[in-house]
Amino acid sequence: NAGVTQTPKFQVLKTGQSMTLQCAQDMNHEYMSWYRQDPGMGLRLIHYSVGAGITDQGEVPNGYNVSRSTTEDFPLRLLSAAPSQTSVYFCASSYSTTNAYEQYFGPGTRLTVT
Amino acid sequence: AQSVTQPDIHITVSEGASLELRCNYSYGATPYLFWYVQSPGQGLQLLLKYFSGDTLVQGIKGFEAEFKRSQSSFNLRKPSVHWSDAAEYFCAVKKIQFYFGTGTSLTVIP
Numbered sequence: 764n765a766g767v768t769q770t771p772k773f774q775v776l777k778t779g780q781s782m783t784l785q786c787a788q789d790m791n792h793e794y795m796s797w798y799r800q801d802p803g804m805g806l807r808l809i810h811y812s813v814g815a816g817i818t819d820q821g822e823v824p825n826g827y828n829v830s831r832s833t834t835e836d837f838p839l840r841l842l843s844a845a846p847s848q849t850s851v852y853f854c855a856s857s858y859s860t861t862n863a864y865e866q867y868f869g870p871g872t873r874l875t876v877t
Numbered sequence: 878a879q880s881v882t883q884p885d886i887h888i889t890v891s892e893g894a895s896l897e898l899r900c901n902y903s904y905g906a907t908p909y910l911f912w913y914v915q916s917p918g919q920g921l922q923l924l925l926k927y928f929s930g931d932t933l934v935q936g937i938k939g940f941e942a943e944f945k946r947s948q949s950s951f952n953l954r955k956p957s958v959h960w961s962d963a964a965e966y967f968c969a970v971k972k973i974q975f976y977f978g979t980g981t982s983l984t985v986i987p
Contacts, residue, residue, distance in 0.1 A: 767920075794973075796974070796975070798977075803886070803979060804979060805883075805967065805977045805978055805979035805980050806921075806967065806977040807977075808974055808975070808976075811974055813973065821974060853920060853921070855921075855975075860973045862909070862928065865911055865923045865926055866921075866923075866975055867923075868913075868920035868921040868922075869920055870919065870920045871919075871920055
């Protein structure tokens with residue numbers, strides 16, 4: 764299994780540009796999520812999904828869209844990039860939303876918005 | 878609302894010394910609790926988790942954590958720290974979503 768994969772690893776955008784961060788998992792996990800990590804802020808949940816076709820907002824959803832058309836993929840779209848979205852983005856997945864199934868994390872995407 | 882507090886932003890210990898990283902949570906029911914470690918430039922790796930039963934749980938790399946309901950705490954411990962343990966450590970609580978603390982950065986000095 765490849766686990767959780769994210770592309771690209773690094774990205775530089777200009778203010779106002781849009782882009783999609785890709786996330787895929789091959790573990791047939793039900794739950795997938797996106798976080799952003801900023802210094803001193805820990806990981807903040809952007810959006811999450813409890814299954815194909817179902818998504819919901821997390822703590823910091825503004826400026827981001829998601830969709831979950833398949834179990835495997837959970838892309839994150841930046842609609843109009845802003846410097847405040849400069850961050851490291853992590854995708855994670857978990858077998859189930861119930862019980863103590865842990866999350867598995869991707870390697871991250873480092874995004875800079877100029 | 879659920880929340881996780883890691884009161885120590887940064888800790889420095891000598892190699893071979895013992896370590897305790899603090900974690901307090903706010904949650905209305907019996908929580909599922911996790912500790913993750915993040916090495917520089919890497920994603921997060923699970924160290925251990927608690928969901929029920931024995932309140933002292935063992936994890937990978939020689940780490941353990943103790944769940945204390947009366948103190949709403951889930952502190953991470955290691956008896957003897959190695960230089961390779963230098964990393965960022967995150968405590969997390971799960972309902973449906975996972976809620977993470979702000980992390981504790983560990984420096985290990987020779």
